[in-house]
Amino acid sequence: MQAKTKETIAAIERKLTAKGERFTAPRRQVMATLLDYDGTPKAYDIVEAMGDVKPMTVYRALDFLVAQGLAHRIESLNAYAPCVESHCAHKDSQYLICEKCEKVEELHNHAIDDFIAKQLLKDGFKIEAKVIEIHGLCSDCT
Amino acid sequence: MQAKTKETIAAIERKLTAKGERFTAPRRQVMATLLDYDGTPKAYDIVEAMGDVKPMTVYRALDFLVAQGLAHRIESLNAYAPCVESHCAHKDSQYLICEKCEKVEELHNHAIDDFIAKQLLKDGFKIEAKVIEIHGLCSDCT
DNA sequence: TATATTGCTGTTACATAATAACAATCATAC
DNA sequence: GTATGATTGTTATTATGTAACAGCAATATA
Secondary structure, three states: OOHHHHHHHHHHHHHHHHHOOOOOHHHHHHHHHHHHOOOOOEHHHHHHHHOOOOHHHHHHHHHHHHHOOOEEEEOOOOEEEEOOOOOOOOOOOEEEEEOOOOOEEEEOOHHHHHHHHHHHHOOOOEEEEEEEEEEEEOHHHO | OOHHHHHHHHHHHHHHHHHOOOOOHHHHHHHHHHHHOOOOOEHHHHHHHHOOOOHHHHHHHHHHHHHOOOEEEEOOOOEEEEOOOOOOOOOOOEEEEEOOOOOEEEEOOHHHHHHHHHHHHOOOOEEEEEEEEEEEEOHHHO
16 A cells, blocks of 8 residues: 555544444545556456455445545446545536546536536426546546 | 338438448448437436346447437446437537436537636636536426 | 449347345444 | 444446447448
């Protein structure tokens, strides 16, 4: 485990404990794998990276992490990205997906969010959740 | 097949022929199934609705239809929606997904598109494709 | 008309992604 | 201590999507 990951895990542990949630071994291990992973792993990539776990275990841990706002599912990749930014408002994010380096960057552009909400008002559509995933080339890869 | 679907299929036939593309039997049948379907079918829903085809056949036809701009894949549902609007600019669309009636409406809100492009300019990210899928309740269901 | 060439289909098998079901275990509150 | 609910371990199964290759159909070329 990377040094930075170890710190992050410790911080998450404190945060979850404060919320009365349990950061059990499989949850911690999956989170650490997500943080250490180079790229944006799919569930079975995590299974493989962890070595000796069953898919079910990983899916359950991912469900928990997503519910706690510690990870996001990237729909257009069937993949998962960790989310450790404390400012993360989980209904207001967008993902930039680089098709070369396969990294996913999370944006928190409220302007985009507000703009979409405003545009959809006239359609009478009640927004529950948004999937905004932009594919292309990141600044490093252009 | 619904009467309207029959007309639509004929129009598509003309359009594809003009482009030098072949609207073969499986492609036509999958397109007709998509148009007739009540809701937003997944690939295997189409397989089932068609009765006697193999999944591979349906996936190949769907790939073709998506490439021709006659259908879209909805990433967050693993589902497919037909697209017959001639104004359809395929890089500029958004989907409104009703979680009650399960219908998907395609929007062509250029303002949203332009706004996102403008916001991402400063990130130095080169956009190739966008997945914008808004889940919630449509005006009929609220 | 023959015959390449290319694209499309049919078929089988397989690969990947996700969930159901239920027993066993652990943490906490009483 | 022990009852309770949450979490895990395990197996099996379902859902979603592709690979590979043989055969066929449309078009092009001679």
